[in-house]
Amino acid sequence: MLNFVAVLEEGSKASSTVDDKLIKDIAKGSMEALHTLYEKTHKSVYAFALSITKNTHDAEDILQDTFLKIYQKAADYTSYDKPxxxxxxxxxxxxxxxIRDGKKEGSLEDDNDLPEQEFSFVENxxxxxxxxxxINKLDDNERMILLLHAVAGLKNREIAELLDMSINTVLSKYNRTIRKMQKYLEEEGF
Known part of the structure; x- marks a missing residue:
């Protein structure tokens, strides 16, 4: 059987902490600080956006919009030690x-056509x-926890903090998700 969690984790192993100083430096106009923030967090932000939209193109747009907004609003950031x-x-x-705009337009793409860059680290x-x-068979929380862990490289305690869940909830949901994926794969003959 294919070990898709191990395959996913090949996509990203890095997890970095971000401190308020980076945001404050961005507020002062530091492009270097913005670049550093991007390098430390872009995989996490992308995985988070992908877990919500289920669409790689939308997740990429959200990633770009997020960092533009960070640059624009860094001066308004209030430090709670949780950047x-x-x-x-x-x-x-x-x-x-x-998602709301897509529903209004009636054109929310299904994204069934697999773009080349999605999971590009999987060769086959x-x-x-x-x-x-x-992954698309998982519910929103399961997909979010799995992608934040496996693609973004976040630790369970970081996921718990970001999603405002207890560590035990994240651990149980993650383990349940892994079992669920294994069941889906077995049903498909893998």
Whole structure:
């Protein structure tokens, strides 16, 4: 059986802490601080947006919009020693706007056509399709926890803090998600 969680984790192992100083430096106009923040957090923000929208194109747009908004609103940031919560709030707002706008237009794409860059670290195209299909069968919380852990490289305690859940809830949901994915794969003959 394919170990898709191990395959997902190959996509990102990095998890970095972000402190308020970066946001304050961005507020002073430091492009270097913005670049550093982007390098430390872009995988997490992308995985978070993807878990909400289920669409790679929308997640990429949200990633870009989020960092533009961070640059524009860094001066308004109020320090609570949780800059990632602030960043995720911005990303979540853009994701919800994207979904709402898509429903208004009646053109929310299904994204069944697998773009090349999605899970590009999985070399076999059929395995990529199976991985995407299996992940899309998960509910929103399961998908979010899995992608934040496996793609963004966040630790369970970081996910718990970002999603305002207890560590035990995150651990149980993650383990349940892994079992659920294994069941889906077994049903498909893997």
């Amino acid at each position: 990632m919560a602030w960043i995720f709030t911005i990303a979540r707002n853009f994701a919800l706007m994207k 195209l059929s395995e990529r399709i199976i991985l995407k299909t299996t």
